[in-house]
Amino acid sequence: MIRSGTGLGGLLALPLVFLGLMVAGVVTALAIQVSPAELWQALCSEETLFALRFSLSVSAGAMVLAVPLGIASAYYLSRREFPGKRLVDALLDLPLVMPPLIAGVGLLFLFGRNLLGEPLARLGLELIFTPWGAVTAQAFIATPIVMRNAKAAFESVDPGFQETAMVLGLNPWRVFFRVNLPLAGRSIAAGVILAWARTMGEFGATLMVAGATRLHTESLPVAVYLNLASGELGIAASCALVLLAVCFGVLVCLRFLTPGGGAVKRSRPWPSSA
Amino acid sequence: MAELRLIRVGNRFVRPLDLTVPPGSLFVLVGPSGAGKTSLLRILAGLAPHQGSILLEGREIGRLPPHRRAVGYLSQEPYLFPHLSLEANLDLGMTRLGWNKARRRARREELLELLGISHLAGRDTVSLSGGEKQRVALARVLASGPRLLLLDEPFNQLDFRAARHLRAEFRLLQQRLGLTTLMVTHNLEEARELGDGLAVIQKGRLCAEEAAPGEGQAFLEVPNRLDCRTLRTLKEGLVELEWQGLRLFALDRGCPGGRFRVQPSDILVSRTPPGGPEVNRFRGRVCSLEVNRDAARVEMTVQGLKLRAEIRRRDWEREPLEEGDPVHGFIPLECLRPE
Numbered sequence: 001m002i003r004s005g006t007g008l009g010g011l012l013a014l015p016l017v018f019l020g021l022m023v024a025g026v027v028t029a030l031a032i033q034v035s036p037a038e039l040w041q042a043l044c045s046e047e048t049l050f051a052l053r054f055s056l057s058v059s060a061g062a063m064v065l066a067v068p069l070g071i072a073s074a075y076y077l078s079r080r081e082f083p084g085k086r087l088v089d090a091l092l093d094l095p096l097v098m099p100p101l102i103a104g105v106g107l108l109f110l111f112g113r114n115l116l117g118e119p120l121a122r123l124g125l126e127l128i129f130t131p132w133g134a135v136t137a138q139a140f141i142a143t144p145i146v147m148r149n150a151k152a153a154f155e156s157v158d159p160g161f162q163e164t165a166m167v168l169g170l171n172p173w174r175v176f177f178r179v180n181l182p183l184a185g186r187s188i189a190a191g192v193i194l195a196w197a198r199t200m201g202e203f204g205a206t207l208m209v210a211g212a213t214r215l216h217t218e219s220l221p222v223a224v225y226l227n228l229a230s231g232e233l234g235i236a237a238s239c240a241l242v243l244l245a246v247c248f249g250v251l252v253c254l255r256f257l258t259p260g261g262g263a264v265k266r267s268r269p270w271p272s273s274a
Numbered sequence: 275m276a277e278l279r280l281i282r283v284g285n286r287f288v289r290p291l292d293l294t295v296p297p298g299s300l301f302v303l304v305g306p307s308g309a310g311k312t313s314l315l316r317i318l319a320g321l322a323p324h325q326g327s328i329l330l331e332g333r334e335i336g337r338l339p340p341h342r343r344a345v346g347y348l349s350q351e352p353y354l355f356p357h358l359s360l361e362a363n364l365d366l367g368m369t370r371l372g373w374n375k376a377r378r379r380a381r382r383e384e385l386l387e388l389l390g391i392s393h394l395a396g397r398d399t400v401s402l403s404g405g406e407k408q409r410v411a412l413a414r415v416l417a418s419g420p421r422l423l424l425l426d427e428p429f430n431q432l433d434f435r436a437a438r439h440l441r442a443e444f445r446l447l448q449q450r451l452g453l454t455t456l457m458v459t460h461n462l463e464e465a466r467e468l469g470d471g472l473a474v475i476q477k478g479r480l481c482a483e484e485a486a487p488g489e490g491q492a493f494l495e496v497p498n499r500l501d502c503r504t505l506r507t508l509k510e511g512l513v514e515l516e517w518q519g520l521r522l523f524a525l526d527r528g529c530p531g532g533r534f535r536v537q538p539s540d541i542l543v544s545r546t547p548p549g550g551p552e553v554n555r556f557r558g559r560v561c562s563l564e565v566n567r568d569a570a571r572v573e574m575t576v577q578g579l580k581l582r583a584e585i586r587r588r589d590w591e592r593e594p595l596e597e598g599d600p601v602h603g604f605i606p607l608e609c610l611r612p613e
Contacts, residue, residue: 164353166340167319168418169370178366182357 027244033237042234043242050215051223051239058131058206058219059199062138066199067192069139070146075176077147078154079162096144104208107137111209127209134210134217138202142195149191153184190257197250201243276331276421276454278318283326283336284478287313290326291480293473298452300445302469304462307539307569307584310478311458312349315424318456319347330422341370346420348428352411354399360410363399367417385413388447405436412444416451423448425457429464441468460539463611497535498581499613512607518577523553524610533613540609541583543572545593547602554605560595570594574601 034042042048077089095103111117111127120127127133157180165179166172181188203221210217212226220239227236275297284290288310295301305311316322320340328336335343354363364382373381386392389409394402402410408428415423429437445468448455458475459465465472474481500522502515507526515522515534524534542548547555558576565571570590572583583603595601 158353160349160351160353161355163319163321163340164347164349165355165366167321167343167345167347168367168414169341169344170366171341174369179355183355185357 030237030240030244034234038234039238039241042238045235045238047215047218047223047227048235048238048242051218051220052242054131054134054217055200055219055221058134059138059196059202061135062142062199063192063196065135065139066142066146066195070143070191070195071150071181071188073143074147074150075154075180078151092147093144095140096148100141100202100204101208103140104137104205107133107140107205107209111136129209129211129213129217131210131217134206134219137205137209138199141202141205142199145195145198146188146191149194150184150188153187153191154180156187157183186257190254193250193253193257197247200246275452277329278422278454278456279327279329279332280318281327281329283314283317283324283328285313285317285322285324287478288317288324289479291475293480295454295456295471297454299470300448300455300457300468301471301473302465303456303458303473303475304460304465305458305475306460307586308477308566309460309475311460311475312426313478314475315347315426315456315458318422318424319343319345321347344370344419344421345424346415346418346422347424347426348408348411348415349426350428350430352407354402354407354410354414356400358399360394360397360399360402363410364414364417367414368419371419381417385417388416389413390443404432405440408432408440416453421454423453423455425455427459427461428457430459444468461537497537498541500534500536500610502532502534515610518579520556520577521553522605522610523607524612525608527612534610535613536605536610538571538582538584539569539586540606541581542604542606543574543583543585543595543601545595545599545601548604554607554610556603556605558601558603560597560599560601563595563597565590572601574603576603 073092077085077092108128109115111120111133117128125132127136161179161183162175165175170178201221202219203225206217206219207222207225212218212222214226218226220243223239224236224243227233227239277297278293278295280291280293282290282292291314293301303311303314313322317324318328320335320338320343324336326336327334330343330345335345354360355366358366361382364385365378368378368381383392383395386395389412391406391409391413394406394410399407399410408431412428429441432440441464457465457468500517502517502522505514505516505521507513508523511526512523513526515524517534556576558574558581560572560574561580562573563570569587570585572585572595574581574583581603
């Protein structure tokens with residue numbers, strides 16, 4: 001006979017404790033690598049500040065591309081039927097499951113000299129091994145995240161609201177901006193924050209397209225990589241801690257944006273089966 | 275005032291039909307669930323594809339997108355936009371008119387006054403009652419300046435008293451505004467109470483107009499008829515009845531006992547005892563079932579006699595029944611009417 005609290009419930013709590021300890025262990029291990037004084041010095045170093053500025057500006061640029069692209073695609077997919085829709089839907093999801101390194105290699109070839117690189121260069125746009133390349137790579141990774149969340153959000157809006165707005169005399173643009181977008185807004189915002197956090201931590205695709213040049217295309221993850229490789233633990237740890245702080249901030253924002261504080265449904269206590 | 279003319283209008287749910295609604299009149303289409311009533315209104319509002327010709331004031335509107343038809347559509351659900359205030363909901367209805375702020379405000383106040391809901395100004399739409407929401411939705415539809423008003427059982431979700439009250443108010447308002455209106459309902463009583471003209475629709479086909487009374491009724495939802503004995507009249511405006519050994523309560527409508535009727539769609543049926551007061555409940559067993567696109571029709575034996583109930587599709591999908599299942603039933607006392 002299994003007793004409440006000490007039986008199955010207690011047994012299932014063990015993995016929870018293990019996971020909690022693992023996460024706490026990782027954070028602590030990063031934090032104790034350097035003393036507080038060294039950490040402060042590393043945080044104020046030119047390289048850390050450059051990496052922070054670069055990451056923020058590149059991720060902002062990526063979001064400027066990803067948000068309209070993702071939301072518009074999601075709206076079209078959620079409201080229209082067309083031949084091959086499922087295939088297109090699956091194709092747009094590919095960057096979500098594709099290893100970032102492979103995505104980076106693909107972008108490198110696509111925007112390299114042999115394909116789009118030459119015509120873009122003639123227009124004065126160099127992507128490979130430039131900050132613009134980092135923006136492109138991060139937008140490529142972030143767009144499907146924005147799109148997936150936005151599509152689910154649009155699909156969760158009762159079509160009756162849209163139809164009511166149409167019959168009331170709102171043209172399709174107004175229906176989108178005055179009705180569908182505000183009604184789906186919270187979930188879309190949650191997706192945008194998630195995508196932005198993903199771009200801040202993006203490494204593989206950015207490395208392949210923009211390279212890893214100190215104080216030129218050095219984002220926070222690239223700074224961690226370069227400084228670990230050269231034994232500069234202080235800067236590596238401080239950049240890692242900045243990234244962790246960003247991730248934590250994102251989680252807090254998501255708790256506020258998701259209905260019920262992030263919980264799907266308040267669960268009942270473990271049932272007693274004595 | 276606008277005349278509505280339909281010439282061979284139909285789609286996969288509605289067989290091609292011809293209908294003329296005279297200017298300024300309220301025409302009612304009556305039919306059971308799944309008859310194609312809502313499909314027809316959706317065609318007229320521009321929300322569903324169709325063949326045939328829709329003429330409003332002699333002008334073809336069938337090819338226009340919904341936002342350019344000047345047709346108002348009020349469904350069972352008020353669909354008030356929860357992210358907007360009550361005032362902003364009404365303003366949204368006036369978008370097409372391109373009015374300035376002052377003119378919109380004046381129109382808003384006029385409509386709230388007209389519908390007797392001025393006291394709701396400034397309220398959050400989420401906190402309104404069902405009847406209040408439906409009034410605001412009606413005000414919003416009127417604010418959009420429609421030439422034709424389509425009503426899809428707009429009082430169906432309200433309780434009996436609120437529905438009766440709002441229905442009477444709406445009729446006065448419609449006559450005052452002279453607004454050409456096409457309404458659909460499954461309730462023949464409601465249709466007769468409101469309509470200047472009436473037609474019956476069944477399985478997507480227009481069967482009969484009121485000019486041939488009786489013929490149309492054969493296609494409608496047949497009410498359950500209960501031969502009751504009146505036990506006593508209560509002070510609370512109720513009568514206590516006895517039917518097949520069961521005690522039932524009905525609103526006292528000043529009629530002596532005898533035959534009462536209840537519409538199948540008014541009977542609540544579930545596997546578990548329903549909530550609410552311990553009156554007008556019964557137990558029975560499902561003896562036959564018919565499920566269509568919109569509803570499930572359940573026939574059950576209660577105290578040796580048969581009762582028919584109709585369950586809306588979305589409720590049915592939550593709790594489907596099978597033949598032979600024991601069930602609990604409940605008849606809301608306002609739905610038990612003397613013949």
